[in-house]
Amino acid sequence: MKIRLKLIASYREHLPPGTEGSVIEVEVPPGATVAEVVTPFGIPLDDSSVIVLNGLTVPLDAPVLEGDTVAAFSAIAGG
């Protein structure tokens, strides 16, 4: 199934080279979790990242559904 991945600001560097903008479409298997969506892109899963599903705060093992948007950005900035 297809979902959208949005990597904001400094995390844009984790998108494939040549990506236009901050959003890409990603193919994931049914039942995939939020963590499984972002891990291949090297997004840290610890407190240094904020990762949301459709803008909502969810556990990293929350399942994603077709058409969802997972977004992530660095919490390191300090403001």
Next chain:
Amino acid sequence: MYGWHGKILRINLTTGKVSTEEIDPKLARDYIGGRGWAIRYLTDEVDPKVDPLSPDNKLIFATGPLTATTAPTGNRYMVVTKSPLTGALAHSNSGGDFPTWMKRTGYDMFIFEGRAQSPVYVWVNEDQVEVRDAAHVWGRDVHETTDILLEETDPGAKVACIGPAGENRVLMAAIMNDKHRAAARSGVGAVMGSKNLKGVVVMGRKNPAFFDDAGMRALSLELNKEVGADIKKGSNLRIYGTAYVPQVTNTLGILPTRNFQTGVFEGVDNIDGVALKNKYLITHKPCYRCPIACGRLTAVDDEKYAGKGEGPEYETIASLGSACGLSNLAALTKANYLCNELGLDTISTGLTIAAAMELYEKGEIGIEDTGRPLSFGDGDAVIDMVQKIAYRDGFGDELAEGSFRLAAKYNRPEVSVTARRQELPGYDPRGSQGMGLLYATSNKGASHMEGDVAYEEVFGTPVKADGLVTDGKAELVARFQDAFALIDSGGICVFFAVRYVFTKEMMIWPVRLAQLLNLTTGADYSPAEALEAAERVYTLERMFLIGAGSGPEEDTLSPRLLHEPLPEGPGKGRVVDLDKMLPEYYQVRDWPGGIPSEEKLSALGLM
């Protein structure tokens, strides 16, 4: 004394008399410095019912014990007075260079009282203090004024001044320093203008001595290294400045859009940090000795909107940009430059224009009122209104009073998105419930700088909190309010402080901030004592508000935020659940009915 000079400079503008005072060491420790000292003096010397624009109000500039030290970002000052916008307290914070230069004069705090007969500026060069004629710069903008005053004093000095907006007592007028930095909020510039005080120029070499010099330098070095390591990893604040935030808040559905009618802006890609970096960024611009360097030096070469200056920062993007439906970054940046040059708070200015745009689009006002079309998204209208506000020209005269009074005039209170009559910053509290409680209870009216729980609800620092949840927010808001009172009183920047000198324990706990204060002053605060001193500051401010008639009855929000659900986005359907959070907050604070209990006041030494 160490850290503190322990000296206050008092300037009576009515008589021209200049005097100096020593500060009581117990008061110094009990109220920390900066914001804390200032509210103690304001409370002791000013009737909270005073007309804010009368000579009886006082204007206080206050540095903290960490200002002009080796502490990273130890370069902030506060402007404290009674606010003409809110009728409550103003304490506006700024960085740049001015705060360090002010502290190096050998005074921790300046108190301006009375009103000069004609425009003046004050030149403080250590013990040489002069009240000088300013007729020749009255009417000039911030940049011109700064250049002229430096030429007349010392090119190495630093200037804080007002622009035409402050002279014209616009209720959202700022005090600008170093041309581009602002003690922006709550109309502090109007108070300065009401005193006929155009500018303050400072110069000096009196760095404060540290109680433990080697210890202070070692901890400062350690903290600088930690910031440096984060910068290497890729700090959004360094790469994009705060302009990276619109993408974050838009994702969460809380980016103020078309006067808070929604929290999702279709034009966000055009006004975010990436667009700014690619189009107009010259370089990052730090405040003095700041290792983060979030400031942006920019230039717009577009023929129509050409200019050069600093910004826009996130709050400006949200207020003059998305809140006005504006996705033209050149026009937005130009409006930002004009606010800086004319001396206006971009948040209240943008949100007041946005309120007028909504009234215009809903037919409540027309061209006969506004003098021009005023639709959302019209960059020329935003720029035109910024200038008209500063000069109180035409419809700008109405807007110069802020959105609360504008909306009341047209009997549409919901279009003023305010708390205590001050316009909201860029976090729609319907999707960030803790921010809703913060705005409603803030001593300075709606402000993120009063205890920014968006750190947790939006940015995940030090831990991520769910912005749609209300449980636990009363405790979190109270703790952050006290923590920010501590940061502001200390004289450092929140961008540094929250991440590096607080721990995650007890929500946030000022372990290394207490160390910095102790190494600097020798005050020997435990973290709990430091926070208790900050609670003393916050509570005394609350008592000032109650005395001013801005107590519990004003602990509320715009009707829009309480009754109009977000129409889309992650927070769709939500309003601010203030009825639940506010009683919990009063309980946490021990403020029955919103009034600090006698036991609380006694415990804090305020009775």
